[in-house]
Amino acid sequence: MKRNTLVLGVVLLILATFAWAGWANWEYRKQAAEKLLASAAKGELVSTAAGDVPQYISPLKGKPAPNFALEDLSGHKVSLSSYKGKAVLLNFWATWCGPCKIETPWLVELRNQYAAQGFEILGISTEGDDLAKDDKAGREKQKADVAKFAQQEHMPYPVLIDGDSISQTYGGLDAMPTSFFVDRNGTVVAAQMGISSKDDIEANIRKALGAGK
Numbered sequence: 001m002k003r004n005t006l007v008l009g010v011v012l013l014i015l016a017t018f019a020w021a022g023w024a025n026w027e028y029r030k031q032a033a034e035k036l037l038a039s040a041a042k043g044e045l046v047s048t049a050a051g052d053v054p055q056y057i058s059p060l061k062g063k064p065a066p067n068f069a070l071e072d073l074s075g076h077k078v079s080l081s082s083y084k085g086k087a088v089l090l091n092f093w094a095t096w097c098g099p100c101k102i103e104t105p106w107l108v109e110l111r112n113q114y115a116a117q118g119f120e121i122l123g124i125s126t127e128g129d130d131l132a133k134d135d136k137a138g139r140e141k142q143k144a145d146v147a148k149f150a151q152q153e154h155m156p157y158p159v160l161i162d163g164d165s166i167s168q169t170y171g172g173l174d175a176m177p178t179s180f181f182v183d184r185n186g187t188v189v190a191a192q193m194g195i196s197s198k199d200d201i202e203a204n205i206r207k208a209l210g211a212g213k
Helices: 002-039 097-118 136-152 197-210
Strands: 044-046 054-059 069-071 076-079 086-095 119-125 178-182 188-193
Touching: 076 136, 086 097, 086 197, 097 119, 097 197, 119 197, 178 197
Parallel strands: 086 119
Antiparallel strands: 044 054, 069 076, 086 178, 178 188
């Protein structure tokens, strides 16, 4: 009887140890993730002069654009690194975003105008940021909404989904649209938050191409 009690006690001790180790590992990973999120550099709007529109200052400007791989509407993985040697505009947007609907025709026109010079746009949808990862039905509907919008606007460039998964990597996306202009070397040369003018967008595209400042 004593032997059985001793064996049972040892087994319970081992199980308790494993349970504690598992909890400690989970807690460590949680704290590490929270620390990483808290330390992530965020963009900010800075007033340049009285009456001027605040300028968006990105922590990524002058630095390499973080690489990522997201699915397009066909389910294929598309990575930023595969566009090395090209100037790329990363345009974070959503179908519910009014300013995005104004901006998109400009992007389509500018993409077609500068594509021959080695320019591409990656339209990164942030449509699913309010859905749980396991809400497959909701995500399929939102994907269909994105595809419908892309078709209606005749978007000739890759449209990627699940952009919210890389939002913190890009300094936080507090407003839509938010765009990053990446030069041929993979460096962020400009960033814009919110609606801008077509001329401003074109100027930053030319900067990314190395054709102007």
